[in-house]
Amino acid sequence: MSEYLRLRAVPAPALRNSPTWLERLFASTAGTALPQAGRHCEDALDKCRPDQECVYAGASPHGPDVVLGGRPVFRADRHAPPLLVLTAARTRGVAGFLTTADFDELWDTARETLLPRYGGESAETEARRVFAEAHRELTAFYAHTAEHGDAVVKWPAEA
Template sequence: MYFHLRAVPPGELRGDVPWFEGLFADDWDAVRERCAEHREVVLDKRYVSVDELYTGTRGRPGTGEFRDLPVLGAGQVIPREDERMPPFVVLGPELVARATEFLVGADFAELWRARLEDHTAWHGAPEPEAAAAWRDDLAQAHRELTEFYVRAAEAGDVVVKTLLI
């Protein structure tokens, strides 16, 4: 499973499901090129952990204001014809700007401390090496998402998201 986020100029956005499917049908070379240009982000199974980094886990007190953050959540849902497949989610420029503002202003060290506390409360403390690798992985995802959203916001782009299975 891969969670894809792709920046699209608003004038190119179409409302039909085949267009959205085609948007994510490129080969991996094209995807890697867009990722290098911060026009696309691909998160593997870590996307759940990244989402919890920003929103808190299991209703963590004090994080309710982040639940509707458009970084990985929120947006206009475009269902696929096959209901078993995850929908597409579209963020307009105003939600892209909101996500960007959050990411740029976020203190990664504080987010990481809260995420580790949540994990420890529910699952026990991870081994130090595992925690360090997990932290590094989340830090990289945070940098990639921040760079992606900053570029999308500067261009006035919409962001289209989907989970590819």
Template sequence: MYFHLRAVPPPALRNSANWMRRLFEDDSEAVRLRVRGHREGVLDRRYLDHDLLYAGVPPHGAVDGPRTDVVLGGRPVFPADPDRPPFLTLTAEEVDRVAGYLASADFEVLWALARETLLPGRDEDGAESGTRAAFESAHRDLTAFYGQSARHGDAVVKWLVL
């Protein structure tokens, strides 16, 4: 299970769950090879934790806007199978706002706000440095993905691949 983000030129984007499903049909190894070009992004099964890093943790929750759109934000498009999660889409304008937010975000501040929430269950000896490094790496990857998508004027489609 992983959370997959894919850049799509706006003229190619379709408001069809079947079309969006076809965007994500490749196996995980093919996706990982393509991700190197930053036209796609992947978050592991801890994608909800990554969302906490950007959406804020109580009582410092983010207002609707670029912070909340980084991971889970977007307009839902529901597949025919009600047991499958919806696709999420961001317009090119929304991608540009998210890219601007990420480019100006200070990871140290984000980590400081979310640290206590993200570490429980991972608080073994030395776990903080590894956990922090994983979140910092994902932050760099998301910043690169959204930055390149914005430079190309792309929309973004996201989906939880089970």
């Protein structure tokens, strides 16, 4: 899997709308990142297939825009992709969607789009396994984050 999206859980009251503050969340390792922000400030998922959004494309209203997106916070370097923020309420919505989503149904909807990019039908078992693993990681991250009432900050890979 290629580096695509880094996610960090942040206690909702500690969340800032400052790009500098948000960037600092990712500047240090889990467990040492802004301890004043609270005990749940941690890296939860640092790799995700860029095509993972295809798995959620037909899953409105909590499809790829929310699972992998969020409200943009523009950085000082306008050429860098914006950081993305989900409030605690939006995080709970995504967690609810992911924990009840049927991955088999999501895969069936996305497979025709994804398989040509990942080796065709002969490679379906491996491609499905990789996407299912990313789905499980996202589900675990969002469920844990929502359980603690945290918000989510995302750092998309730079193009």
